[in-house]
């Protein structure tokens with residue numbers, strides 16, 4: 105009988121349950137995808153770039169587990185908020201606590217298990233299509249990437265079902281410990297936070313100090329080494345929490361005294377925020393940190409990848425070196441925007457390659473010129489033939505023009521007459537440097553493909569900046585992939601954390617908006633009011649998170665030396681990320697409107 | 708005597724349920740008027756349609772047919788925002804369960820109807836303090852509803868209902884959740900407001916004691932107005948007796 109009643113209760117709120125189930129399913133799916141990548145040994149072993157990112161995977165896994173726990177906590181509280189009224193009612197009607205307890209336990213567990221099962225299924229599908237798609241997008245080829253991997257399935261199932269058992273126990277406890285009256289009136293309570301200016305001032309100062317320490321630690325990662333990260337994590341968490349606690353309430357309190365607060369629904373909005381923000385402080389802190397991590401992961405990953413073309417000129421003095429240019433290659437070369445092009449004749453014999461001095465008189469070999477500290481490329485130089493014979497000839501850039509499977513030939517520059525008599529296999533090499541690497545990348549790729557299919561070179565060597573670029577892309581692309589993956593996963597979960605927390609408050613708000621409806625507040629005003637309220641709740645952690653990231657990127661300065669910079673081009677990454685965040689905001693808003701806004705006709 | 712009519716209702720019907728569902732006729736051909744400055748009570752057994760009637764008058768719900776004119780506005784012709792604005796300007800409400808917003812202080816609760824109209828903040832402060840003095844809640848203004856007793860809450864609710872000088876004050880069992888002392892205080896206050904500000908009051912109640920504060924009582928049964936009592940020159944006690952007698956015959 106009670107079971108039937110419980111089912112009826114669920115049926116009444118099936119849309120809310122669907123939201124909850126969808127959220128949990130997505131979370132499990134994301135976790136599976138990550139577990140699949142992180143635990144699949146064959147896949148990791150086969151991919152050098154990924155292997156070096158193993159630390160990042162480990163770090164990511166820890167973060168992902170933390171956020172999953174937090175996420176399930178909020179999802180669970182949303183579930184409780186939907187159900188406790190019903191359960192209170194059952195108890196008031198005489199159902200034993202034990203019986204109700206069983207119901208709660210079962211309900212949570214069933215929901216959790218179903219979500220996990222569907223989630224793993226979805227994760228399998230997503231691994232198959234989405235991961236491949238993402239990799240393609242980044243121009244990466246990873247081998248041994250399977251979507252079905254038993255240990256990953258097990259890891260996901262164990263973690264999720266375990267957490268749901270915990271949640272069930274927690275719910276059981278919560279419901280059997282609270283009085284029936286409290287359950288029935290769980291929505292109508294609103295505690296008014298106390299404001300003690302002295303204490304809040306101290307909190308604010310302490311908060312700012314902790315934040316400063318955290319940001320300082322990140323900026324000085326070179327000195328502090330690995331200890332910087334945990335230090336920053338702790339101090340930034342504490343700092344953010346204290347700062348939220350101290351300032352937001354204070355600001356709201358000040359605003360409530362102004363004339364502005366006495367216009368339209370402003371006062372109501374501030375009142376709502378006043379007791380909401382107080383309850384939300386902890387959550388806003390967590391969300392802002394997760395926001396920062398997600399955004400940080402994406403920013404750094406894509407920063408590396410995107411900025412490669414910017415440093416590509418540093419790798420070599422020429423973009424490609426082509427031997428015995430064919431007609432097909434000629435056509436491709438015509439499509440390039442060439443900054444410098446020179447062709448030299450080679451005669452290879454034994455371990456030696458000979459060049460013709462006359463050709464170097466006509467077209468000297470161009471070399472990179474670096475700034476004094478050796479970091480910045482400032483231009484291109486040519487040496488006199490005499491000096492070139494002594495120094496330039498030994499540079500890797502030049503040596504790499506004549507390679508066989510084992511390594512470079514020893515270069516020699518002979519006078520025109522000597523060269524004429526020199527024996528050996530005669531071939532030409534054409535070095536080309538383009539004006540704008542990014543613009544000509546596609547053509548360079550084709551040229552490089554032809555070149556590498558016609559001539560061998562040692563596996564460990566790269567010739568010209570294009571080949572270096574390809575190698576580095578593979579490497580940093582791995583980073584970017586992980587960055588995007590973690591970033592999107594975090595964003596999805598944190599935004600739904602926020603969503604569930606906000607939606608948990610909806611039943612209480614329903615009554616408040618009903619009251620407003622009765623005293624004659626226009627529907628549009630209420631909509632705006634809700635949009636503002638939820639908007640602010642989304643905005644606060646968002647702003648804090650952006651600030652965290654801006655400071656946190658300092659951490660990557662040593663890794664991304666000039667002309668790379670962790671701050672370059674973050675605008676577009678931020679935009680994508682914030683765009684996704686905004687979408688979450690609108691979903692939450694739509695759901696909230698649906699739950700909270702009173703219909704024009706009913707009692 | 709030249710009086711204006713504040714509420715006039717003609718042939719009002721309300722049927723709950725859509726055409727293809729189970730239908731219930733909650734109100735049948737209701738006709739009534741309330742004059743400016745009148746204190747009118749509506750009595751009836753549970754389920755007789757009192758709340759339904761009040762919801763029609765206050766535009767919280769839409770009649771199936773008939774006319775409702777409040778302070779010159781034909782309510783049945785209004786839509787959406789007009790309805791909300793109408794409630795905000797012409798009607799003051801007191802509910803059995805107070806309906807205060809617990810996230811706002813008493814002062815902010817009282818000021819809400821004025822805030823909605825965009826009243827200047829000085830004007831608003833003055834109006835709040837005036838009405839608070841009338842209802843002797845001046846020292847409660849900074850408190851939150853959770854810090855107030857039931858009687859105090861209801862006085863704050865009453866202050867909110869009249870702060871913007873609506874054409875009519877409507878109460879649905881406003882004393883329902885109060886003890887007898889608080890109930891009496893509230894009714895005395897309503898009487899004072901009615902007399903001093905000449906504000907019309909429409910009070911729904913099933914309690915004869917509350918009803919005895921009214922000048923005229925309409926009895927409603929099964930969705931129809933059955934009879935009507937006028938207090939005239941009687942004192943409250945005599946009127947109370949008359950109501951009890953009427954209820955005796957009315958309920959048979």
Ligand SMILES: Nc1ncnc2c1ncn2[C@@H]1O[C@H](COP(=O)(O)OP(=O)(O)OP(=O)(O)O)[C@@H](O)[C@H]1O
Nearest residue numbers: 707723724731733752753754755756757758759760
């Ligand atoms: N939304 C609704 N849908 C269907 N029927 C309704 C609805 N609201 C009220 N009714 C019915 O209309 C009739 C009148 O209800 P109403 O709430 O007006 O009674 P009331 O006189 O206020 O009673 P009480 O003194 O108990 O508050 C009742 O029989 C009730 O069942």
Ligand SMILES: [Mg+2]
Nearest residue numbers: 757758759879
């Ligand atoms: Mg009623």
